[in-house]
Amino acid sequence: MADPTDPSEEELLVLVRTVWEQRDPVPTGLVARMQAAATLAAEAEAGGLDLELMLLVERSEDLAGTRGAPGAAYTMRFSHAGLELLVRLAGARLDGWVVPPVPVTVTVQRAVRHGWADVATLAVGATGRFELPDLAPGLLRLRLEPGTGAPAFQTPAFEL
């Protein structure tokens, strides 16, 4: 700045922004949560779909039982309205558990240039267990449709 003892209005406003960004930063994960909520609302709006968003409640590096490099596997737990979905990612492999185990149809979607494309659809039985052993890397998300005709659940996007 030209004169440090006489800052312009614009320079003062830069300082105010700096102070608040340091002092009250955007919470971790807020942007991702808002992206998930907005995307879901947009899809529900466009397709007249009845969708419920599952929230990521936990994510952990999965060290035990992993022979590869640390961080090669991790587990995520999504939850909404009493239904939980555990997803374990290891390399190209995805394992899923629906808790409590109820029959659902699981659709895996992949981010493509202008939206999302279905990659696979699986019928999950009473065990609540499903697996996809060979997925290409990319940005994925899962949609769970209960057999009861209740609204579908959708996870936020995650990276494989």
Added chain:
Amino acid sequence: MSLDRARPAHPQEVWAAASDAFVRWRGGDALALDDLVRVMTPVLWQVVRAHRLPAEVAEDVVQTTWLALVRSRDAVHDPAAVGSWLTTSARREAWRVAKAAGRSLATEDDDLAPRLPDATSPEADVVRRDEDRLLWAAVDRLGERCRRLLRIVAFEHRPDYASVAAELAMPIGSIGPTRGRCLDKLRAELAGGGSDRG
């Protein structure tokens, strides 16, 4: 005071990026919505928190704002105005929530506890930390109304004075002059910087 560090994005640039993403999204690029949310969420956070809402409540307000935009995207006629549409909606909702809850929702001061580098940081960081402390103290001495007004003015590109006036319980005609007075006050606090006045 140091002004040479990485500066937060200027609101005008943020508004332009938001407008660009909004145009792409309305044009059929579904992923452009992610860009719009990424660009504007930090601004919405700041203007909502200016209403002293606790973090969870502020997050709900920000989410409500995004859902409202998705539902009424065709109501935003001028893409250049999408940033202002979002910030004005978010402030209005924050104000409504804060009023409905009364004093019970006031942000605890702990909530804004300093998040400065720890004492083991290198010399340069220590100097920076001292500068930050002076800046923060200067902003704190402004008083509630100036602090809130300047926070809004700093993050928004041409904020809507009518809604700001209603939220701060001030006549609309006094927002401009008050903005000037608050900036003068901040300038004076910085000039006298370091003097540890209560």
